[in-house]
Amino acid sequence: xxxxxxxxxxxxxxxxxxxxxxxxxxxxxxxxxxxxxxxxxxxxxxxxxxxxxxxxxxxxxxxxxxxxxxxxxxxxxxxxxxxxxxxxxxxxxxxxxxxxxxxxxxxxxxxxxxxxxxxxxxxxxxxxxxxxxxxxxxxxxxxxxxxxxxxxxxxxxxxxxxxxxxxxxxxxxxxxxxxxxxxxxxxxxxxxxxxxxxxxxxxxxxxxxxxxxxxxxxxxxxxxxxxxxxxxxxxxxxxxxxxxxxxxxxxxxxxxxxxxxxxxxxxxxxxxx
Amino acid sequence: xxxxxxxxxxxxxxxxxxxxxxxxxxxxxxxxxxxxxxxxxxxxxxxxxxxxxxxxxxxxxxxxxxxxxxxxxxxxxxxxxxxxxxxxxxxxxxxxxxxxxxxxxxxxxxxxxxxxxxxxxxxxxxxxxxxxxxxxxxxxxxxxxxxxxxxxxxxxxxxxxxxxxxxxxxxxxxxxxxxxxxxxxxxxxxxxxxxxxxxxxxxxxxxxxxxxxxxxxxxxxxxxxxxxxxxxxxxxxxxxxxxxxxxxxxxxxxxxxxxxxxxxxxxxx
Numbered sequence: 314x315x316x317x318x319x320x321x322x323x324x325x326x327x328x329x330x331x332x333x334x335x336x337x338x339x340x341x342x343x344x345x346x347x348x349x350x351x352x353x354x355x356x357x358x359x360x361x362x363x364x365x366x367x368x369x370x371x372x373x374x375x376x377x378x379x380x381x382x383x384x385x386x387x388x389x390x391x392x393x394x395x396x397x398x399x400x401x402x403x404x405x406x407x408x409x410x411x412x413x414x415x416x417x418x419x420x421x422x423x424x425x426x427x428x429x430x431x432x433x434x435x436x437x438x439x440x441x442x443x444x445x446x447x448x449x450x451x452x453x454x455x456x457x458x459x460x461x462x463x464x465x466x467x468x469x470x471x472x473x474x475x476x477x478x479x480x481x482x483x484x485x486x487x488x489x490x491x492x493x494x495x496x497x498x499x500x501x502x503x504x505x506x507x508x509x510x511x512x513x514x515x516x517x518x519x520x521x522x523x524x525x526x527x528x529x530x531x532x533x534x535x536x537x538x539x540x541x542x543x544x545x546x547x548x549x550x551x552x553x554x555x556x557x558x559x560x561x562x563x564x565x566x567x568x569x570x571x572x573x574x575x576x577x578x579x580x581x582x583x584x585x586x
Numbered sequence: 587x588x589x590x591x592x593x594x595x596x597x598x599x600x601x602x603x604x605x606x607x608x609x610x611x612x613x614x615x616x617x618x619x620x621x622x623x624x625x626x627x628x629x630x631x632x633x634x635x636x637x638x639x640x641x642x643x644x645x646x647x648x649x650x651x652x653x654x655x656x657x658x659x660x661x662x663x664x665x666x667x668x669x670x671x672x673x674x675x676x677x678x679x680x681x682x683x684x685x686x687x688x689x690x691x692x693x694x695x696x697x698x699x700x701x702x703x704x705x706x707x708x709x710x711x712x713x714x715x716x717x718x719x720x721x722x723x724x725x726x727x728x729x730x731x732x733x734x735x736x737x738x739x740x741x742x743x744x745x746x747x748x749x750x751x752x753x754x755x756x757x758x759x760x761x762x763x764x765x766x767x768x769x770x771x772x773x774x775x776x777x778x779x780x781x782x783x784x785x786x787x788x789x790x791x792x793x794x795x796x797x798x799x800x801x802x803x804x805x806x807x808x809x810x811x812x813x814x815x816x817x818x819x820x821x822x823x824x825x826x827x828x829x830x831x832x833x834x835x836x837x838x839x840x841x842x843x844x845x846x847x848x849x850x851x852x853x854x855x
Contacts, residue, residue: 484677487651491669492746494698502698506685585684585726 373553381553382560389542389561396527396538397565399455403462404523404569408516410463411470418471419478419504420496429475436468444529458530465526469518477511478504509584513577520573524566539565596663597624598750598782599648604657605807606643617643619807620657627662627749630776630783630820632793634839635803636847641786644808645754648784649673661750671699674743674781676753680735682727682742688714689723692741703746713741716775733764740772744779751776751783757792769795770824777821790839794832795822802839804846812842 355375361367362374369377382389414432418425444461451457481504489499531540539562546554606618617640625631633641646652648659650670659666661673674695682691692710696703703709714723717737727735736756743751756772757765769792776783776796787793793800794816802812816835818826826832 482679482681484675484679485681485683487646487649488675488677488681488695489698490651491649491671491673491675492695492699493669493671494700498698498700503683506683583685585728 370550370552373556377553378556378560382557385554385557389539389558392537392539392542392558393561393565395455396524396531396540396562397569399459399462399527399530399538400520400524400565400569403459403526404466404516404520406459407463407466407470407519407523408512411467411515411519412474412512414467415471415474415478415508416500416505419475420500432468432471436472440465440468441525441529444526444533447530448534453534457534458527461530462523462526466519466523469522470512470515473511473515473518474508477508480511481507506584509580510577513573513580517570517573517577520569521566524562524569528562596660598627598629598662599623599625599784600660600663601644601648602658602660604644604647604654604659606640606647606652607655616807618647618654619809621803621808621810622657623801623810623813625750625782625784627782628780630785630796630798632785632787632797632800633803634787634790634793634800634843635808636805636843637788639803639806640808641803642754645752645784645786648750649675649752670750671746672748673750673752674746674748676736676739676743676751676756678755678759680727680732680739682735682738684727687724687726688719688730688738691727691738692745694742695746699746701746706745709747710741710745713744714738716778717741717771731764733760733768736760736768737771740775744775744781749782751781751785753783754786755788756785758788765789765792766824772796773821790836790843791827794835794839795827796820800839802842802846811846812839814839814842 359374359376362372373381414428418429418432443464447457447461447464451460485503486499489503494502527538528540528543531538532544539558542558543555543562546552546558601624602622604618604621605616607614607616609615621644623631633644635641643652647654648661648666648670650659650666650668661670682688683694686694689707689710690697692713693706696706711720711723714720717740719734719737719741722730722734727738730738736759739756743753757768760768773796783796785793785796797816798820800814800816801810802814803809804811814835818829818832
């Protein structure tokens with residue numbers, strides 16, 4: 314191929330596709346690139362702590378956190394059990410109550426007009442601020458943390474599910490009426506299955522919200538759990554333990570989200586949309 | 587279905603002085619104003635008019651899914667009060683259930699009605715074969731093209747062996763080539779199944795190719811401004827589109843629609 318005279322004519326468009334600098338396939342790149350970025354930040358953190366001699370009482374290095382995580386691993390895992398169980402239980406209860414309320418609101422005009430504006434109101438306010446009320450009313454046990462987790466995880470489920478139930482094609486609902494199908498049969502065979510992708514969209518928000526609810530509850534009252542560990546370690550100025558607890562919490566949060574996303578994938582494969 | 591057969595003289599569809607007014611923020615809106623017509627048993631009648639002229643409202647009233655504000659409707663002599671189970675419906679979109687197979691989508695009206703029908707699965711298979719979808723019974727809707735999905739919707743409309751087919755612009759979301767194919771397939775299937783059909787469309791050639799009779803509707807509120815009989819026997823061969831009489835009819839209808847668009851007064855002149 315002749316090299317064009319760059320003075321006489323503009324250079325031809327490059328033949329190589331863009332992104333040739335990273336010669337991986339798209340997915341590999343999508344996974345590796347953020348991991349490399351995160352590793353760089355951790356490396357920078359480590360270097361900063363070591364080179365500047367930052368006190369571990371202020372900011373422990375990532376390696377010190379990792380050491381601490383390994384050393385206190387079994388103990389922290391024990392603390393993670395109540396946190397995880399309460400999160401999962403809160404999530405499941407919120408899922409059942411949330412879809413239930415969405416069905417009620419979509420089925421009854423009275424329920425929609427009376428309840429839905431209030432649901433939206435609660436969805437919009439900073440619900441975390443209400444946490445102390447739950448402690449006052451329900452005490453310092455699992456019950457109050459669970460209730461609070463349900464309370465904050467519930468609203469995204471209602472709103473997403475209702476969007477799905479309301480979004481069913483009007484002509485499809487007309488078809489159901491025209492073949493003589495009642496409201497219940499239409500829910501069971503058309504509206505509810507049609508809403509399932511929306512239910513999962515709400516569930517993915519709810520699982521993270523449920524964990525936030527439990528942690529906030531533990532901050533206020535608990536004698537066990539990872540939220541309690543974080544506060545306890547802070548009172549001892551044990552920064553490595555704080556970070557180790559947070560790291561474990563992040564791992565559990567990601568794992569629960571991944572499980573929800575996996576369930577969504579299975580459901581969407583069934584849904585086939 | 588043990589009802590005594592209605593008197594033979596009663597038309598399959600009778601629409602008498604039907605009007606429909608909707609409430610809206612800016613006051614009541616009249617969608618349909620005083621429409622009367624009949625469709626004989628086995629007849630294919632098209633309602634031709636511009637989009638948004640109230641044709642769809644009319645179809646929903648025939649199906650008993652909307653109540654008229656004035657006037658009355660009857661199917662085979664029985665007054666329409668509430669949803670009619672002996673009609674097959676088809677809409678602009680196929681509205682299939684993505685989580686069900688093609689076969690289960692066809693069987694959907696039977697399952698939903700709770701009236702089991704002997705040999706339903708066999709009938710679904712036969713209808714799919716008639717619609718050229720023999721190998722697709724176990725596929726999901728997303729694996730089909732838009733035209734194939736609309737064929738599934740046609741099979742679904744026919745599964746319960748309804749006396750009347752009501753179709754609301756069923757091909758308007760399809761590309762021109764698929765549309766021609768579907769028009770041809772519909773003409774053959776409806777003729778073979780001998781269904782009374784009320785077909786709503788804004789496509790003139792489609793209406794002429796398929797119909798025994800065409801009712802032209804004007805702008806909202808919908809009224810019948812012209813009625814045209816199509817003299818060719820059904821089912822028709824695509825070759826009739828070259829017939830000068832066919833094209834003359836299309837031009838007449840085009841003219842009628844133009845006059846209707848300018849208002850009922852101009853159409854009457």
